[in-house]
Amino acid sequence: MKILVIGAGNMGLTYAEGMTTSALLGKKKLKIYDTDPKKITKLKEEGIFDVYNNLNDCLPFSDIVFIAVKPYHCDSLFSEMKPLIKQEQIFVSLMAGVTIQSIQDGLDAKKVVRAMPNLPAKVGKGVTSYTASKEVSKVELMSIRHFLDSTGTSIHVETETFIDASTGISGSGPAYVFYFMQSMLEAALKMGFSDYDSKVLVSNTFEGAIELFNQSNLSPEGWIDKVASKGGTTQAAIDSMEDNNVKELIKDAAYAAFDRAVELGKEK
Numbered sequence: 001m002k003i004l005v006i007g008a009g010n011m012g013l014t015y016a017e018g019m020t021t022s023a024l025l026g027k028k029k030l031k032i033y034d035t036d037p038k039k040i041t042k043l044k045e046e047g048i049f050d051v052y053n054n055l056n057d058c059l060p061f062s063d064i065v066f067i068a069v070k071p072y073h074c075d076s077l078f079s080e081m082k083p084l085i086k087q088e089q090i091f092v093s094l095m096a097g098v099t100i101q102s103i104q105d106g107l108d109a110k111k112v113v114r115a116m117p118n119l120p121a122k123v124g125k126g127v128t129s130y131t132a133s134k135e136v137s138k139v140e141l142m143s144i145r146h147f148l149d150s151t152g153t154s155i156h157v158e159t160e161t162f163i164d165a166s167t168g169i170s171g172s173g174p175a176y177v178f179y180f181m182q183s184m185l186e187a188a189l190k191m192g193f194s195d196y197d198s199k200v201l202v203s204n205t206f207e208g209a210i211e212l213f214n215q216s217n218l219s220p221e222g223w224i225d226k227v228a229s230k231g232g233t234t235q236a237a238i239d240s241m242e243d244n245n246v247k248e249l250i251k252d253a254a255y256a257a258f259d260r261a262v263e264l265g266k267e268k
């Protein structure tokens with residue numbers, strides 16, 4: 001199977017790296033296309049992929065095409081791609097907001113999969129939601145899932161609304177976790193810990209809590225109860241967060257990302 005990734009940025013390159021291990025590629029190298037000359041030179045030097053700076057040389061010779069440019073670059077990209085595509089090709093968009101209909105219209109293509117990945121894919125711990133146009137067969141969708149799973153795990157959703165919703169939870173979600181980490185790092189530094197000690201305290205606290213959560217059926221609230229003693233320190237912290245409405249604010253933030261994904265789709 002011949003795979004092309006368009007856009008060698010954070011997401012495109014992460015997916016490309018994940019997919020190089022796939023048995024479905026056979027002996028072929030994965031193709032990657034970008035317009036940035038510096039990226040092209042660097043990728044050519046590394047020699048992991050077949051690297052292209054011209055769509056004519058790669059797009060017509062690919063079965064599955066992953067699109068990982070920023071949403072505002074897709075219109076100009078689509079007009080360049082349109083004369084080169086074939087109806088049997090499958091296009092997998094990783095772009096936030098951009099709808100299946102607008103991809104089909106922009107490319108004059110039928111087989112489109114819309115996916116929402118996230119950045120932990122870089123370490124094989126990504127989660128991707130995906131849905132497809134009706135022209136993509138079950139067997140084709142199984143191959144796509146195989147490639148998506150090369151960066152972690154995936155869930156199939158029935159409608160694009162769930163792609164926009166998962167953008168607010170898992171797509172943008174790693175940034176919320178980093179935001180929380182940054183707040184705790186700043187608090188640790190303010191308390192007088194060194195940079196190194198602050199990082200050790202915070203990163204191990206996150207890692208340990210996630211491991212506990214993953215190894216049990218207990219809800220986060222159940223785990224909070226195990227940490228917090230009545231009248232103790234944790235309760236003081238949780239009370240402070242509750243008084244400041246932190247939980248509602250985080251939910252609002254997730255909805256802001258969801259709404260923005262829907263809005264991006266309408267801007268097309």
Ligand SMILES: NC(=O)C1=CN([C@@H]2O[C@H](COP(=O)(O)OP(=O)(O)OC[C@H]3O[C@@H](n4cnc5c(N)ncnc54)[C@H](O)[C@@H]3O)[C@@H](O)[C@H]2O)C=CC1
Pocket residue numbers: 006007008009010011012033034035036039068069070071073076077094095096116117118119171172
């Ligand atoms: N970064 C993230 O955590 C996530 C990103 N996404 C989506 O992935 C897409 C890419 O995001 P990033 O990788 O973060 O962006 P990025 O800016 O790191 O990468 C975009 C790449 O596209 C290239 N590019 C721009 N125009 C091009 C064109 N016409 N032809 C070929 N290449 C072109 C750029 O040179 C760059 O290498 C976005 O649509 C975003 O919504 C989705 C989920 C998570």
Ligand SMILES: O=C(O)[C@@H]1CCC=N1
Pocket residue numbers: 096167171172
């Ligand atoms: O911020 C963005 O628009 C992209 C989509 C999800 C994560 N990053």
